[in-house]
Amino acid sequence: MSDLAEAPGLLDRALRRVTALWRDMAGGTSDAEGFAARMRTCLEARGGEVSARARAAGLAEAYLATDEAGRLDFLRDLASFDSDAEAVRAAWEKVATAADTAARAAAKAQLRRALEPPRLKLLTQFTAIPDGVKFVVDLRADLLRRMDGAPMLQALEGDVRSLLAAWFDVGFLELRRIDWTSSAALLEKLVHYEAVHRIRTWRDLKNRLDSDRRCYAFFHPRMPAEPLIFVEVALVKGLADNVQGLLDEKAPVLDPKKADTAIFYSINNCQRGLDGISFGNFLIKRVVSELSAEFPNLKQFATLSPMPGFRHWLEERIAAQDLALITEEEGGALRLTAPPDLALPAPATEGGVVTAREASVELPVATLRRVLGRRSLARDEAVTRLLDPILARAAARYLLAEGSRSNPKRARDPVAHFHLSNGARVERLNPRGDTSEKGWRESAGMMVNYLYDPAKIEDYHEDYAGEGKRAASSAVKKLAKGFV
Amino acid sequence: MSDLAEAPGLLDRALRRVTALWRDMAGGTSDAEGFAARMRTCLEARGGEVSARARAAGLAEAYLATDEAGRLDFLRDLASFDSDAEAVRAAWEKVATAADTAARAAAKAQLRRALEPPRLKLLTQFTAIPDGVKFVVDLRADLLRRMDGAPMLQALEGDVRSLLAAWFDVGFLELRRIDWTSSAALLEKLVHYEAVHRIRTWRDLKNRLDSDRRCYAFFHPRMPAEPLIFVEVALVKGLADNVQGLLDEKAPVLDPKKADTAIFYSINNCQRGLDGISFGNFLIKRVVSELSAEFPNLKQFATLSPMPGFRHWLEERIAAQDLALITEEEGGALRLTAPPDLALPAPATEGGVVTAREASVELPVATLRRVLGRRSLARDEAVTRLLDPILARAAARYLLAEGSRSNPKRARDPVAHFHLSNGARVERLNPRGDTSEKGWRESAGMMVNYLYDPAKIEDYHEDYAGEGKRAASSAVKKLAKGFV
Amino acid sequence: MSDLAEAPGLLDRALRRVTALWRDMAGGTSDAEGFAARMRTCLEARGGEVSARARAAGLAEAYLATDEAGRLDFLRDLASFDSDAEAVRAAWEKVATAADTAARAAAKAQLRRALEPPRLKLLTQFTAIPDGVKFVVDLRADLLRRMDGAPMLQALEGDVRSLLAAWFDVGFLELRRIDWTSSAALLEKLVHYEAVHRIRTWRDLKNRLDSDRRCYAFFHPRMPAEPLIFVEVALVKGLADNVQGLLDEKAPVLDPKKADTAIFYSINNCQRGLDGISFGNFLIKRVVSELSAEFPNLKQFATLSPMPGFRHWLEERIAAQDLALITEEEGGALRLTAPPDLALPAPATEGGVVTAREASVELPVATLRRVLGRRSLARDEAVTRLLDPILARAAARYLLAEGSRSNPKRARDPVAHFHLSNGARVERLNPRGDTSEKGWRESAGMMVNYLYDPAKIEDYHEDYAGEGKRAASSAVKKLAKGFV
C-alpha cells in the first residue's frame, strides 16, 4: 500500500475505494497465506469477478510490500500457473480431426483458449488497482532483471510482454507536447529519463524547452503521469553538426518560424518494463507531422545522433591491426592515410558545400591510439585536422559496412539500426559533434545526422528490411568507398 | 471518411494528419484494388509499420464508405486471413516432442503465435484511425447482424470479441457521473440508448438528473464521447415500488442527504458491438461505492427491475393449463386461488409492514386471460385486489423456480439471472409497479426489487454460480412456496 | 441560503467555508437586528475586513431569504448610506482654495472619496459570497423593478450601475462558443433567454447549433454559468431574406466552408440587472473576427433583424391620414401608390440584381388596414404583389427618416439605432421576411439586413454619432426617396 500511496497523483481514487469496500469480503485468504494459494483464489473468482479483482489488488499490494526474495517467490508462483498440458493435447486432437471448416474454426479457437496460461488472466486482474497498468509494466522490469535463464520465468516474461504489447498498442497512446508550462513533476521525470545527453540543471532543461525547441512524448491513458518515450527537437537553420552548440544555454534563440530544419537530437525510452515494445518509429513520424503543420517552412527533418559503439569498434580494429584502416606502413610504424580525394563534410554554416579538402592525411596508428585515449588532444587543431578525416572514414565504414554479430545485414550500431529501420538515411558525419567526455568515450566525438525524407522513407525501409541495404548520402557513401 | 467527419468531437486530429501525410506513400494499393489485396499489403507492412497503419486507415475508410454488399465482401475477405494450418501442425509437433520445460514453454508460445490469425493483426492496425476503437466495435455490431451461420464469419466474430474483451477490460474504463451539466451531445445519447424506460422529453431527462437522482456511465479513454453502459439511480426513502412514481416529473425532490435507499431503476448497454462483454456487475458495485462515500446515510442498495419474460411465460402456462396455477376447478371453469395465508408486500410508504391480507383470492382463468389482454381492466381496484396476489405468486415462481431452456439452474428471466449472478437477492415483488403499456405487455405490470447486501453478495453469488441456488427474502420465498 | 444552495455549480465552496468558519465571530449582530444596523456593522468593519465580509455575506443571504416587502426595506436601508454632506462641503472648500497643483490634486482626490457613498463599499463586500457578482446583478434587477421614482433608490441604482459597469468592462469578459457539446444547463439558459425568435424545442435548438450555425456568448469569470449576451449566426450563401427559412429544421445543412455570408439573426441580452451596460457592439465585432479567422471565404457580415416598432408606427401613420403615405385620392377613397420607378429588392437567389419592377402599385388605404389586421391575407400572392412595395417604401422611411421622441437624430426603431450606432448600414428590406405571428404583429412581416462592412464601420459610426446621418445601400435610399 505504501508504494502506491506515494504516487497519489496516479491513483484512481474511486477504484481504491472499491478496493477498500470489498476487501473484507475477500476474507478467507489472509496475507499469511502463500502467494500461490492466493493466486488460485483469484483465478477461481470465488464470490464473483469484482471480489476476485479486489483480491488481485491485495496480491499486487503484497508484491509491492515484500522484499527481493519475496518478489522472486511471487514471480515463480505466478509463472507456475501454466496452461494445462492435457487440455492442450485434447484441443489439438479436435483440430486435427475436425470434419469441416466450422468444426476446425471452433477447435482452433478452443486450442487457443487452452493455450492461454491462467497467469495471464491474473495479470489482467491487476488492472483493478489504481496504478495497475504501471504495476504490470514494473513487474516486467523486475522480471527482466531477475529471470536469469529460468525457463518458467522466461515464459512468464513472454506472456507479460504480449499483454503489454496489446495494451500499449500505438493506437491507444496520446502524443503530448511537453514545455515549460508542464508540471514540475513531469519535467523532473524528463531529467531522470534523459540518458542520451544528460540534463544537468533546470536551466539546461528550460533551454531545451525554449521557443525554438520542442519536446514530445507518448503517454498511455492509464499512466497519465508517466512518459513512455520522448524526443527532443531543435528548430534550426541547416543541419546541426554539434550537440554542445544545440545545448548551449547562451546561444541566441531563433524565431522558430524561420527555421528550415528540425533536428531530433535525443530520443529516450522511459520504461524498462516496455523494452522491446517499439514506439520510436511512430513518435518520430507523428512529431514530423505535428511540426509540419505548425511550421510550414520546415524543409528537412533529421537527427543529430551518437554512435555509441563506434569508439569500442575502432579500438578493436586498431588492436587487430585491421589493414583496411591502414594504408601505409613506414619505418615499422603503421600509418593511416585518408585517400587524397576524401572530403569531409563542411560545417553547416557554409551551406553544405564541401570546401575543405586534404590532398593526403597521415597519422601514425600509435598517435591515433594516444589521441583516442586523451580527449584533450582532440582539441588541438593540428591534431584534429589530421584526425577528423580518418575518423570520418572509419565512421562511414562502421555505419554502412559493419554488421551485428547475429546478423551481418543488420547495422552493428544500434542507433543506426533504429533509424535505418525507420526509413532514414545516413546523411552526414560530424567529427567532434559531441565533445563531452561521454561523447568521446563512446563515439570518439563523432555524431551523425540521419535524414528522414518523407518521399523516400518507404523505399529505404524496404531496402534495409529486405536486403539489408543501408541508405546514405553520396558524400557518406564516398567516405565508405572500398568497404561497401 | 464522411462518417468519421460527422463525428469530429471523437477525432484525434493529430492522427488524422498523420494519415493524410503518409497516405500518398501508401501508394501502390489504390481503392480500385480488391479488399483482400489491400489487406495483404497491410499485413506485409511494406514500407514499415507506420505506412501499414496508414493503409489500414484507408481500408477502414473504404469499409465505412461502401454499401451493404461491399461490407459483407470486406468481412469475408477479412475472415479469410486465417492462421496457417501447416504452421500450426508444425508448432504442435514441437510441443509434443519438447525435451524439457524450457523447450516446451518455447514451443507452446510458438504454437500460440501460429494460432493467431493474421486478421487479428489487421484489426489492431485499425486503431490508427482517429475513431479506430469505435470502428472495431461497430464492425463487430455489423458482424453480429450479418454473420448468419457462416463459419468463417463466426470465427472472425470470435476474434473481434476477444480483442474487444482485452481492450475493454474493466480496469481500463472510466466511471463518469452524468448530470444536467453534461454536454447536450452526450445527454442526447442517453435518450437514444435508454431502452428500459424510454426518455420521452428533455424535461423527463432533466428530472432523471435532478439532485435526488444519479446517473453514472463507463467510458473507454479512446471513445470518450460514447457511453458503454449507464445506470440511473434514484435516492429515496424505503424501497421504491413503482417506476412511474420514480419518473414523475411533478414529484417533490427529496434532499438526497435524507435518503436511506438507492434504487437502480435502469441499466442500459449502449454498444451492440460489445454484446457479451460484461460491465454491469462492475458498474453497480462502483456506483454503490461512489454513493456510499457521498451519502453515508444510505442503508440499502436495490433495483426496481422489470421481468421482461414474465407475461409471455404466464400466458404459456395458462395455455398449457398448468395445474400449478390452478387450485380449483368449478363448473367447468378453471379458478385460480391464492393460498389463504398468502400475503402481498405492502407499499413502501407503510413501512414495509404487511398489512393487506386476503383469506382467499379467486379468479376464473378466463377472467385472468381477459384481464391480461386489457390493461385498462388492470386499473380496476376490484380486479386488482384479486389479481395482485395471483400475479405475485406466479412471479415468485417464475423468478425462483423456472429455469432457462439450456440450463435449468439458470433463472429463466434474463434480468433475474443478471442480478442473481451479481450476488443480489430477490427482495420484493411489486404488482402494478410499471403501469405503462410496455410494462403490462412484458411483465404484466410486475416489478421486482433486487437487493444488493454487501455482507451477502459473495455468498449469494457462490450459491447461484455453484448450485444455482437463488437468494430471496423470506416474503418472496413464501410466495413461491410449493415451487422451490 | 436556500437560493444559493440551488445553484451549487456556481459556488466557490472554499469561500463558503470561510463564511461558515468566521460566521460565529460576526456575532453581536443577529438576524433579528434591522438591516440598517447590520449594514452599519459591516461598514465599520469591526473585527477586521474578513469578518466584515462574513457579515456582508450574512446580509446577502438574509436579502435572498426575505419576502418582497423585506427586500424593499433592505434596498431603502442600503440607499440611506449616502455620502456625508458636511464632508463633501469641507472637501470642496479645500478644492476651491487650493494653493497649487499638488494641493488641488490632493483636494480633488479627497472630494471624490467624500462623494463615494458608503453603500458602494457594502455592495463590494457582497462579492465575498460565492455567487456575489450575480447577487449584485440581480439586486440591480430588483431595484429596476421596484425603484418607482423614489430618489434615493434611483441614486442607489446609479451606484450599482456604475459598479457593475466597472466589473463588467468588456476587457474582463470571455467570449465562448456555444454548441451542441455545451452543457445542457447552459443550453437551457439559451432557451430561456432567447427572446427574438423563441426556441420551441430541443430539436429547434440543435438545428441552431448545427455545423453551419454558430452561437457565441460573453461570460464574466465570476459568473461562469451565466451568459451575459449571446448571438446566433447562420453561415449561408448570399444575404438571407427570411428567418423561417433560416430556422427550418429540415433545410439542408450547408458546408460552412462554402458559405460567403455570415448572418447574425438573433442577439439577446440575458441579465436584466445589466441593462444599459452595453456588450452587443463588442460581441458582434469579436464574432466577426472569430469567423473571419475560421472561414476565410466569408465575404460579408450582416444581420437579419426585426423592426419591432414598424407596425405600430405604420398604423399610427394610417390613422393620422399621413399624406406622405397617400399619393392619390379617388372617389373618396385614399389610395396608396408606389412611385413608378420604385423597385423592390430582388430575392437573394437572383443574385442581388433588381429585376421586378412595377409601373405603378395602388392599394386603397382601407385595404391596407384590413390586410394588416389579418395575417392570412398577407399570404395571398395577389395581395402581396401590391403590398410588398408599399410596405418596403414605408419601412425605408421608418428606418431612415423617423426619429425617436426625445431625439430626432436617433432612429426611432431601437434595433436600427443599435446597428447604426455600431457602424452598420441598412442594406436591404425583406417583406415577408418573418411570417410568424409575432413578426406580423410587430414588424408587419418586414425584416431588414444591416451590413457590417469593416472598411466603412468607423465612418458610418461617426456620421451617425455626429450628425445623425444614417447609412444605407443605394437601393434602400431610393426606396426612401422624398423622405430623407
Add this chain to the structure above:
Amino acid sequence: MSDLAEAPGLLDRALRRVTALWRDMAGGTSDAEGFAARMRTCLEARGGEVSARARAAGLAEAYLATDEAGRLDFLRDLASFDSDAEAVRAAWEKVATAADTAARAAAKAQLRRALEPPRLKLLTQFTAIPDGVKFVVDLRADLLRRMDGAPMLQALEGDVRSLLAAWFDVGFLELRRIDWTSSAALLEKLVHYEAVHRIRTWRDLKNRLDSDRRCYAFFHPRMPAEPLIFVEVALVKGLADNVQGLLDEKAPVLDPKKADTAIFYSINNCQRGLDGISFGNFLIKRVVSELSAEFPNLKQFATLSPMPGFRHWLEERIAAQDLALITEEEGGALRLTAPPDLALPAPATEGGVVTAREASVELPVATLRRVLGRRSLARDEAVTRLLDPILARAAARYLLAEGSRSNPKRARDPVAHFHLSNGARVERLNPRGDTSEKGWRESAGMMVNYLYDPAKIEDYHEDYAGEGKRAASSAVKKLAKGFV
C-alpha cells in the same frame, strides 16, 4: 509588442486578433504622433468604442516598446488628462443649490462624474489588450519608481491605485494551491518572488512543496499565470522555532495528518504594482479554513516570522546608551542584565513549559556590540547562553512597546504591524530562529511566532485598530515587563 509576445501563455489570442483586424481603421493616428494626441483620439472614441480600444491597444504597445524617457513622457501625457476644473465647479454649484433630495442626489452623481479624470477611462481601455490587466499593474509599478514627487504623476498614481483596488477586490480573486504538479513556469515565479527566505535550488523548492508543506496563492482571473501573493506553510508538531530546521531538505517528512500546528513561514507579495492593495489578511484566513477542512487535527495556526527592523533598532538603542537596556553600570563598563526572573521560552519539544531559567544574565555592552557584529560568535554556546535572554527581552520591548515614527500606536516592526492588524498575537520569541546571514543582519537571528486564534482574532484586531493595544502571550508580556 515584444514584451507581450514573450508571455504568450497569457495572451487572449482572440482579442489579439480583434486588435489586428481593427487596427487599420484606427488610421489617422500614426505612431509618429505624440502620445497626447493619440490619447485624445482614444478618449473621443472616434469610430466607436471598439476602434477606440484598438487604438488604446496600440498606445499600450507603444508604451511597452519605448525607452525610459519615452515612458516618462507617456506617463506625463497620461497624467495631463485631468478633470475639468470648470465642470467641477459648475457641478458643485448644483449640489450646493439643490432644492430637494432628488435634485441633490442627481447633482452629487453629476459631481462625481465631473471629478473623474479622463485618464481613468483610458486606463480602462487598456484592458482590451490581451494582457491588459497586467499592463496596468506594471504601469503603476513604473509610476511608483518614477513619480518622484511630481504632483500630477502622484495624482495619476492615485487613480491607477483606485482602479486596481476595484479590479483586485478580494472577492474576484482565486485561491489556488501550488505544488510539485504545478507548471514549471509558475514555480519559477515563486523562486523569483520569494524574498523572505530565498529559494536556492529546485530541490529546496521541491522540499517546500512536499507532502507536509502547503503553498497557496491568490490569482486574478485575467492574470492567470501571475501569482499576486503566496504563502508557504509547514505542517508540524508544536510551534516551530527555527526556520533553517523547517527548510532542511534532509529533515524527515511528517505525515501531515499527524500535524497539530500549521506554521506560516513565508508570505510574499509578487506585484510591485499592487503595493498598498492588501490581500495578506484574506489569504491567511482562507488558507486557515482550507487547512482546517483538510486536516481536522490541526489545533493551532501560527507564523514563524522575521523581525526585519530589530537589529537596526537595537544598534540605535545601544548607540544612544538607552538606559532601558542597561540595568547596571560597573567599573565604567555598561552591563546588560536580564532580570533574575526572566525566562526564555523553552523549545517546542518540551511542550511549551518554561524550563530554563537564569538567575541573572550579564553582558558588557561592548561585548554585545561585538557579538552583533560577528555572526560566528553567536554560535558559541557560552555567548548565546548570555545573549539569548538579553535579545529576547529587547525583542519583546521592540515588538510590544516601540511605535512607528508617524504613529506611536502602530508597531514599529512592519511584520508585527501586519499580523497584529490581522488579529494575531505575539506568541513566542525564538532567539537564533534564523541563523542565516540575512537573519542575523536584520533580526539579530530572532524569529517570532504570531498566533492566529480564531476565537480571539476579532477582539485582538479591534483592540489594536482602536487603542493600539498589542496582543501577546503572557510569556512575551513578561519579557516586556517595564516597557508596556
